Amino acid sequence: MTKIEQLVNDLTGKYGKERKSLMPILQGIVKEKRYVDNTDMVHIARALDISAADVYGVASFYSFIENNEMGKYVIRICKSITCEMKGKHKILKALEEELRIKLGETTHNKRFTLLETNCLGLCDVGPAMLINEEPYTKLTPEKVHEILVDYRNEVK
Amino acid sequence: MANNNKLKRADIIFSTYSVDPYDVLDMAMKKGKTDVINELIESGLRGRGGAGFPTGLKWKFMAQENNEEKYIICNADEGEPGTFKDRKLLVDVPRKVISGMAIAGWATNSKKGIIYLRAEYNNLIPALEKEIEVFNKYASKFDLDFSVNIYSGAGAYVCGEETALIESMEGKRGEPRNKPPFPIQSGYLGKPTLVNNVETFAAASMVCRYGAKKYESYGTSDQHGSKLFSLSGDSPKEGVHELELGMKISDFVEEYGDGDTKAVQIGGVAGFCIPRKEFDQTIIGEGNTTGGATMIFNSTRSMYNVIHNYLDFFAEESCGQCTPCRVGTQQLLKGVEAVKAGNKPESYLDDLVKLSKTMKLTSKCGLGQSVTNSFSSIVKNFREEMIY
Ligand SMILES: Cc1cc2nc3c(=O)[nH]c(=O)nc-3n(C[C@H](O)[C@H](O)[C@H](O)COP(=O)(O)O)c2cc1C
Ligand code: SF4
Ligand code: FES
Numbered sequence: 445m446t447k448i449e450q451l452v453n454d455l456t457g458k459y460g461k462e463r464k465s466l467m468p469i470l471q472g473i474v475k476e477k478r479y480v481d482n483t484d485m486v487h488i489a490r491a492l493d494i495s496a497a498d499v500y501g502v503a504s505f506y507s508f509i510e511n512n513e514m515g516k517y518v519i520r521i522c523k524s525i526t527c528e529m530k531g532k533h534k535i536l537k538a539l540e541e542e543l544r545i546k547l548g549e550t551t552h553n554k555r556f557t558l559l560e561t562n563c564l565g566l567c568d569v570g571p572a573m574l575i576n577e578e579p580y581t582k583l584t585p586e587k588v589h590e591i592l593v594d595y596r597n598e599v600k
Numbered sequence: 601m602a603n604n605n606k607l608k609r610a611d612i613i614f615s616t617y618s619v620d621p622y623d624v625l626d627m628a629m630k631k632g633k634t635d636v637i638n639e640l641i642e643s644g645l646r647g648r649g650g651a652g653f654p655t656g657l658k659w660k661f662m663a664q665e666n667n668e669e670k671y672i673i674c675n676a677d678e679g680e681p682g683t684f685k686d687r688k689l690l691v692d693v694p695r696k697v698i699s700g701m702a703i704a705g706w707a708t709n710s711k712k713g714i715i716y717l718r719a720e721y722n723n724l725i726p727a728l729e730k731e732i733e734v735f736n737k738y739a740s741k742f743d744l745d746f747s748v749n750i751y752s753g754a755g756a757y758v759c760g761e762e763t764a765l766i767e768s769m770e771g772k773r774g775e776p777r778n779k780p781p782f783p784i785q786s787g788y789l790g791k792p793t794l795v796n797n798v799e800t801f802a803a804a805s806m807v808c809r810y811g812a813k814k815y816e817s818y819g820t821s822d823q824h825g826s827k828l829f830s831l832s833g834d835s836p837k838e839g840v841h842e843l844e845l846g847m848k849i850s851d852f853v854e855e856y857g858d859g860d861t862k863a864v865q866i867g868g869v870a871g872f873c874i875p876r877k878e879f880d881q882t883i884i885g886e887g888n889t890t891g892g893a894t895m896i897f898n899s900t901r902s903m904y905n906v907i908h909n910y911l912d913f914f915a916e917e918s919c920g921q922c923t924p925c926r927v928g929t930q931q932l933l934k935g936v937e938a939v940k941a942g943n944k945p946e947s948y949l950d951d952l953v954k955l956s957k958t959m960k961l962t963s964k965c966g967l968g969q970s971v972t973n974s975f976s977s978i979v980k981n982f983r984e985e986m987i988y
Contacts, residue, residue, distance in 0.1 A: 464789070466771030469751060471719075505773040505919075508719040509757030514609035524681035525869070525909045526832040526895060562757065562913055564720050567895075568831065569836035577722040 451476055452487045461492055466502055470509050478514035478557075478576075507561065515550045515557040517595055520574045524563035525545075526569035535571045538585035542592050556595075607855045608717035610818050610826030612806050613689070613799075621699035621805055622738040626810045627704075629648060629742060633707045640804060644824030649675055649760070649797030649890065649965070650870070655804060658794060661784045662708040665792035670710035672746075673788065673795045674701050676717045677753055677760035679866040681913060686798035686829035688722055688840045690717075693802060694731045696747055700801030702735065703808055704745040704794060713748040714788075716765050719755045729910035743896045757917040761965050762795040763787075764919065775921045776965035799828055799892075804847035815908035819845040827892055833859050833865075834898035850879040854894070860898040863981070868893035873903075881899065903982035904940060907975065911936065914971050922940035925968025928959040939986060946987050949979050981988060 445453070448592040455472040460532040469488055473480050480488075481501055482496075503509045510518075521536055522525075540546055543556050552555040566572035569581035580591055623687075628636050641656030662670070666896045674697065678686040689697055699711045717724065739746055756774045758764050763777035766788050787793020796804075803825060807815045816824045835856045842851045853861045856927045865873045868883055872894070874882050897906065915929040938944040955970035963969045979986055 463771040464769065467754060467768065468752075471754060502773055506719075506754035507752075511809065523909075524913060525906060526682060528835060528905070528909055529897075529901065561755070562917065563679065563683070565678055565684040565687045565718075567682050567684055568840075570832070574720065579723060582973075597638050 448473075448484050449487055449532075450532065451493050455544060456491050463492065466492060466494075466499065470499075470506075473593060474509055478516070478518055479510040479565050481511065481513070488539075490555075491583055513550065517555060517575050518559060519559045520559045520561040522561040522562070522564045522566070522569070522570065522572045526567035527572055530570045532571045535573070535588060538588045539592075542589060556592075577592045582585075607612070607847055608818075612810070612815075612818070612842065613693065613828065614840075614842050615807075619809060620787045621693075621695045621809075622735070624805055624809045625699045625702050625738070626742060629706055629744070630702045630773060631711075634963045635705050636703065636844050636928055638808050639812045640807055642678045643807045643815040644812075644819075645800070645803055645807055645815070646797035646824075647931065648795055648803065648827070648851055650680075650867070654906060655796065655800055658706060658721050658784065658796070659708055659952070662704075662710070662792060662794040665708075667783060667792050669789075669791045670708065670712070671788045671791060672701050672705045672708070672710050672713045673762075673765070673799055674713065674715045674798055675760060675762065675765060675792060675795050677765060678714050678719065678798070679718060679757035679895055679917075680762050680793045680870060681829045681910075682865065682868050682895045684832075684833055685830045685840045685892055687721060687724070689802055689828070690721070690728065690800050694728055695734070696805050697798055698731060698735050698801075700796075700803070700805035701745050701748060702744065702804060704741070704796070704801065706744060710792075710794065711745050711747065712922075713746060713751045714769070715748065716753060716759075716769065717750055718759075719778040720775070721818045725750055725752070726931040729786050743979045754838060756919075757913075758919045758965070761967065764965070766793065773919070776826055787853075809981075815902040831878055832894075833896040834861065834901070835896045845884065847884055848880060849874055849882045849884060853879055856894075858898055860900075861867065861896055862899045863900065863903065865893070865895040865897070865974065866907075867973075869913060869964065873906075873971050873977040873981070875977075895987065903978055903985045904936070907908055907978045907986070908933070908936060911971075913965065918967060919965075920963075922968065923961040924959045925964070925971075928963075928968065929946055929971060930969065932956060934985060946983075947981065949986055953979055 455469045460470040485499040486496050489499045564572050566581050571583045572581045637659050641848045645655045646652040759774040761776045764774040768774040783793040808839045818825050826842050827845050832838045837856050863875050911933040915933050918925045918929050920926045953976050959970050960972045
């Protein structure tokens with residue numbers, strides 16, 4: 445059994461093989477490896493006895509289920525109205541300079557991926573971003589630097 | 601702090617009163633199911649998720665459904681830009697929310713409760729799970745057969761729409777269903793399902809705590825009780841404020857603005873954008889949405905950027921199921937860009953407003969239907985900013 449087959453096996457063991465288990469299984473894979481590629485989807489489809497196209501249709505609908513390879517830490521910066529008003533562009537620029545990648549890219553060492561997202565429900569303390577599931581608020585370029593240093597040193 | 605007494609503060613949901621919300625559950629259970637539902641009807645409480653359906657009636661219909669398997673869903677998908685009051689409730693007073701769900705479960709003979717939590721709030725899960733454990737202890741003490749589980753979303757605003765939420769829980773794309781049947785008749789897995797907003801459950805628990813009379817005395821003839829406002833933007837007092845419904849925008853701005861307020865967005869991006877000249881005539885909570893997101897813009901803000909940001913959001917979050925919304929949101933976005941760039945004449949804005957009104961008539965769910973609210977109000981009131 446490959447690693448992914450094992451994982452799908454564990455997840456179906458935990459959540460069942462019914463259609464309604466599909467989301468928790470996709471989320472379980474995201475939790476483990478941050479994205480779900482086409483091969484993973486074929487395995488899920490087999491395990492649940494549905495078509496791979498069906499799995500793809502569902503997975504591609506949701507913005508937190510990524511199809512492309514992601515870094516270990518996925519950074520999602522809020523681009524909705526209040527964060528934009530509070531200087532999201534400066535934060536994005538700081539992240540791009542700090543990580544030396546553009547929006548949508550992953551660093552060479554596969555540690556960080558930089559994405560945008562819609563409102564995180566942290567508008568009163570924006571600009572805001574998530575790194576994996578962890579929220580960061582009231583961002584400034586300096587703060588971005590400090591946060592990334594911590595992640596690079598795995599203090600986090 | 602309360603130097604402006606025109607603004608009616610309410611201290612209900614966030615008051616640190618000494619009664620444990622689980623004792624409120626106990627109090628409710630001693631009253632009898634019909635009494636509790638009638639009290640809720642009397643209180644005039646309306647859903648706090650945006651649509652404003654009377655909560656007591658919804659519970660009454662749910663109680664009438666004869667089925668062994670019935671679901672109570674707490675809608676914590678809060679994805680409307682500018683809204684964060686449900687997060688605050690789940691962080692600060694999760695017990696009030698869960699007690700509200702349990703009262704609903706008990707009163708309507710439903711045994712399964714599910715909190716549909718947006719993926720962006722996954723970091724709240726450990727604390728919520730602890731609270732659910734506490735609840736479970738009370739439930740067994742009270743002999744109440746009601747379980748609460750958390751279901752995590754995956755990043756799609758439209759899943760806040762109750763039937764899309766149910767589709768998503770069934771492992772499908774989050775595309776809104778046709779209504780009827782309503783979730784109460786046929787919801788999750790085809791079973792009777794009651795969907796209420798996080799704040800609605802907390803408020804229902806407050807109605808049980810204080811009684812309908814006291815609760816009803818807050819607010820206006822149209823909207824009763826207290827309402828949580830998520831306030832953000834150009835304000836020195838951003839955050840969640842609990843106020844009585846029915847205040848004028850001018851009073852609101854006087855209290856919360858930065859002295860230079862040009863426009864206020866009420867009801868989130870799906871709501872209306874009110875320009876300064878209408879502050880005096882507009883009452884929050886009457887004839888406009890009750891979602892409670894309020895964003896303040898001062899005179900340094902370009903309203904073109906504001907509407908561009910909203911349209912980008914709608915175009916991205918449209919589920920794509922129906923053409924008016926899928927194509928309309930993209931055309932509105934391209935259209936305002938074209939007018940701004942001088943590639944289309946000024947009069948094209950009127951065509952776009954017409955398009956947005958057509959979307960209101962022909963879109964399947966609230967997402968496509970509500971785009972015209974902010975779009976028309978911004979284009980009408982800030983026309984020059986759209987052009988130059
Ligand atoms: C596009 C769209 C998004 C919605 N998002 C939410 C949401 O995040 N939370 C919510 O409680 N209701 C949301 N609603 C409203 C729900 O469909 C439903 O009316 C509500 O959850 C019912 O609860 P209530 O009666 O307590 O308000 C949304 C509706 C639409 C059309
Ligand atoms: S109005 Fe928009 S979001 Fe709603 S069903 Fe149609 S395409 Fe989907
Ligand atoms: S606008 Fe960025 S968190 Fe809401």
